[in-house]
Amino acid sequence: MPHMTGLTTELLAANAKHDGPGVLLRTIIVVGVVGAVLLAWFLLRGYGGQD
Structure with missing residues (x-):
């Protein structure tokens, strides 16, 4: 697996909570x-009540 940047890690974490x-x-x-x-x-x- 290629190296993940901090932004990619944050996006994956946010998507997991969605x-x-x-x-x-x-x-x-x-x-x-x-x-x-x-x-x-x-x-x-x-x-x-109407009769």
């Missing part, structure tokens, strides 16, 4: 589900 888009996608999914539940509750609450 988790990818997992946290972002998880946040988007959770916010979307919570938003859908709140929207459904808001829209359906008007139908209760």
